[in-house]
Structure formats: C-alpha cells, structure tokens
Amino acid sequence: MIRIENLTVRFGGVRAIDALSAELAAPVCGLIGPNGAGKTTLVNVLSGLVWAAEGQVTVDGTELLALRPAQRVRFGLRRSFQTEQVVEDLSVWDNVQAVLDHVPAGAGSAFEQVARVLGHVGLAGAATRAGARLNLFERRMVEIAKALVGRPRLLLLDEPGAGLTEHEAMRLREVLLGIPAFCGAQVLLIDHDVDLIADTCAETLVLDFGRRLALGPTREVLQDPAVQRAYLGAEA
Numbered sequence: 001m002i003r004i005e006n007l008t009v010r011f012g013g014v015r016a017i018d019a020l021s022a023e024l025a026a027p028v029c030g031l032i033g034p035n036g037a038g039k040t041t042l043v044n045v046l047s048g049l050v051w052a053a054e055g056q057v058t059v060d061g062t063e064l065l066a067l068r069p070a071q072r073v074r075f076g077l078r079r080s081f082q083t084e085q086v087v088e089d090l091s092v093w094d095n096v097q098a099v100l101d102h103v104p105a106g107a108g109s110a111f112e113q114v115a116r117v118l119g120h121v122g123l124a125g126a127a128t129r130a131g132a133r134l135n136l137f138e139r140r141m142v143e144i145a146k147a148l149v150g151r152p153r154l155l156l157l158d159e160p161g162a163g164l165t166e167h168e169a170m171r172l173r174e175v176l177l178g179i180p181a182f183c184g185a186q187v188l189l190i191d192h193d194v195d196l197i198a199d200t201c202a203e204t205l206v207l208d209f210g211r212r213l214a215l216g217p218t219r220e221v222l223q224d225p226a227v228q229r230a231y232l233g234a235e236a
C-alpha cells in the first residue's frame with residue numbers, strides 16, 4: 001500500500017508535484033498523465049533520486065522519505081528506468097545475479113533465485129547470452145528480472161512497454177500480472193500505452209501538472225471526461 005500525503009516537489013519555479021495526496025492499494029497500480037505531468041518525478045521521489053519540498057510517502061506503513069536511498073533498497077524498493085541499464089558484455093544471468101550483491105536476498109540460493117526470476121520473465125533459455133545480443137524486449141525483461149530478484153516489496157516500472165510490438169506487449173502483460181503472485185510485491189507502472197494500463201492495473205492515478213487529476217479503478221478513471229480531455233485527446 002502506497003500512501004502519498006501532501007507531496008510537493010519543486011524545480012526552481014516549477015512545481016513538478018503539487019500538493020499530491022493519493023492511496024494506491026491494488027497489487028498492480030498505474031500512473032499515467034501527459035508529458036511533463038510529474039510521473040517520473042514521483043517515481044524519483046519514491047526511489048530517493050529527488051527530494052520532496054513537503055509531504056510524506058509511506059509504503060506498507062514505513063515512512064519512505066525518511067530513508068536514505070540504500071535503506072530504501074534494503075526495504076525492498078526497486079525500479080526500472082526508461083532507458084535500460086543492461087551491461088552489454090555480461091550475460092543475462094550475470095546482469096541479474098550482480099543485483100543480488102546489493103539487495104536483500106530472497107529465499108533459496110543465489111542460483112535458485114536467478115533461475116526463478118529468469119523463468120518468470122521467460123529468459124531461462126537466454127541466460128548465457130550477452131547483453132549486447134539482446135533485442136529491446138529481452139532487455140526490458142532483464143530489467144524486470146533485475147527488479148524482481150531478491151526480496152522486492154515495491155517495484156516502480158517506468159515505461160516497460162515503450163516501443164514493444166503488439167505480441168511483445170502481450171507477453172509483458174502476463175509478466176506484470178504475475179508479479180504479485182510471484183513474489184508478493186506491489187507494482188507501480190508508468191506507461192503511455194493505455195491498453196497496457198487497462199489490462200494490468202486494477203487502480204490508476206492520473207497526474208496533470210503535478211496534481212491529482214483522477215484516482216480509482218482503471219476502467220472508471222479512463223472513462224472520466226477530465227482524463228479524456230487532458231490525456232487521451234478527447235474533444236472538450
């Protein structure tokens with residue numbers, strides 16, 4: 001459960017997040033909004049890359065903003081970036097295993113944990129392939145595997161669907177929907193693909209100019225006229 005209370009983030013005169021309050025309880029939650037709405041800033045605040053001027057965020061009752069970035073990782077906060085961070089000359093296996101040096105270990109040996117996450121994202125057969133030889137979809141799956149290995153509690157996934165084919169996006173849906181059952185972690189998913197959000201997220205928060213435009217069951221939120229005007233390009 002993510003609880004955001006009166007959160008404000010300023011970059012000079014820009015209020016990237018503006019007095020935002022929201023509770024997100026669904027196992028897979030969506031975060032959408034037009035370009036510049038504050039989505040990445042919110043994820044950066046949660047992961048400790050950006051400081052909030054005001055407000056609080058608690059995750060499962062723990063005050064996140066009081067924790068240093070390394071403590072947040074130990075708490076179980078994990079994220080993927082818009083630009084994948086795959087190491088080109090390491091194998092898929094080693095890319096994932098390297099993360100285990102920095103995060104709390106999950107159940108089983110390192111070997112078992114890496115094998116399990118690669119199985120979940122469908123990369124078991126590509127474990128020995130070098131990062132440089134992966135296509136975009138496989139890179140995205142490595143990123144998700146890196147976020148899943150160990151003992152994650154909250155995954156922040158920034159546009160994992162960008163640039164994927166329809167077939168790949170279908171496979172991504174299955175991987176995302178399976179995460180809560182796979183490891184018990186909650187997922188906060190940013191993506192511009194509204195169909196992906198609708199298919200995977202029970203609950204969605206919509207930002208506009210750093211403010212909360214809508215929050216609720218995804219299907220209802222996507223039907224909201226204010227959301228359609230601001231985000232989906234509907235006529236006023």
Ligand SMILES: Nc1ncnc2c1ncn2[C@@H]1O[C@H](COP(=O)(O)OP(=O)(O)OP(=O)(O)O)[C@@H](O)[C@H]1O
Pocket residue numbers: 011014015016033034035036037038039040041042
């Ligand atoms: N480091 C920064 N310095 C100054 N302004 C910033 C910085 N990061 C973000 N902003 C501004 O904050 C606002 C929110 O940006 P943010 O990147 O969070 O939006 P976004 O919803 O993630 O957009 P996109 O969908 O394009 O990724 C924008 O006005 C942006 O220009």
